[in-house]
Amino acid sequence: MTIFNEIFQNQCINFSFAGLLMSTLIYWYSIIFSNQLKLSLGFILTILSNISLSIMLGLRWFTSGYFPLSNLYESLIFLTWGLTCIHLIIEYKTKSQLVGAIAAPVAMFTIAFASLSLPSDMKKAVPLVPALKSNWLMMHVSVMMISYSTLILGSLLAILFLVLSKGKEINLQGSSININNKSNSYNEIELTNTRLTLLESIDNLSYRIIGLGFPLLTIGIIAGAVWANKAWGSYWSWDPKETWALITWLVFAAYLHSRITKSWQGKKPAILASIGFIVVWICYLGVNFLGKGLHSYGWFA
Structure with missing residues (x-):
């Protein structure tokens, strides 16, 4: 260069x-x-x-x-x-x-x-090291990075929801908004209709963005498994990066499961998505700073 x-x-x-x-x-x-x-x-x-x-x-x-x-x-x-x-x-x-x-x-x-x-x-x-000299480099890593970007943004909206709701239990169900707070009476909750509408919009947008990022993460993990089999002769070796990618997948799978099957909205799924925000960064950066494995070459050993 x-x-x-x-x-x-x-x-x-x-x-x-x-x-x-x-x-x-x-x-x-x-x-x-x-x-x-x-x-x-x-x-x-x-x-x-x-x-x-x-x-x-x-x-x-x-x-x-x-x-x-x-x-x-x-x-x-x-x-x-x-x-x-x-x-x-x-x-x-x-x-x-x-x-x-x-x-x-x-x-x-x-x-x-x-x-x-x-x-x-x-x-x-x-x-490139020999294992990276493959078209799978672009196919696997690019999809994973785009999924990280999408999940990070969706999780940030969930964190914003928790901040704006001040940790109160707010269950959003369709066009109606129910507010439950065990420690305070209904009259003590100072949320205007405008603010409730904003919270509902943030909650729905977070759900839709994470719903986009999760399939990308799934495709990226599958592509990585196929590439690993071609490069190292094994689809899954419980490498630190692979393990944390699975943990990330499980966290967001739990989030989507709670939204789809249990119809959770508001605080509970937002907490799950907030945990996912931390897990994504651990999977992306933490493993390469602290862990050693097949995915650490070219980064921090």
Whole structure:
């Protein structure tokens, strides 16, 4: 990789970070002051940041000769790209600035961590180890990273639901909203109809986003199992990454099961989704920082 390519890639990262920082501030300003006119500017800045990341990933793919998902730096950039993509799609469909208000700062901190915290030798494109020289690299890892992006965003909305509801038991059932609180009387609950409608919207949006991310996670795990059999002769070896991927799958399966079969809404499934937020990050980063296994090469040994 030439010096020019490295400089240009760094400039793309810096531009994306600046765009996401400004986008975050605009979204927060819009929510605090209820200024809907600022929404489009934050959306446009996120688009520009996503385009910049796309250029960076495309250039790295062209110069290195393989899909840029072989180490922690590349995967963090791709995760940021995935977060901005999912954010843009959902905001375009829902016209909700809340999505941008929670997605933009997470994407900003992710790219900041990749750019500022990782040592320079981990940012360099290096030849792939034999096990990674496969088309399954793009098919498995890209699907997993997009599923992480989707599940993280859905879980963040669930956390937002818990924050706005102040931990109260709020059961949302269709168009009617029932409020139950064992420690306080009904008259002590100071939630307006507008706020209840907002909570219902957040709860439903979180459910729909997680409902999108879960099939992607399932496909990614299955693709990884097939790739593992081709590379190492075994579909499943209880590697730390595989184990935590299964735990992640079980947590979100429990969330969707509670929503579909038990018709849970409100606080209980939101707590499950919040746990899922932590589990996703452990599966993605924690295993590679603390654990050792087949998935630790190219990252932290």
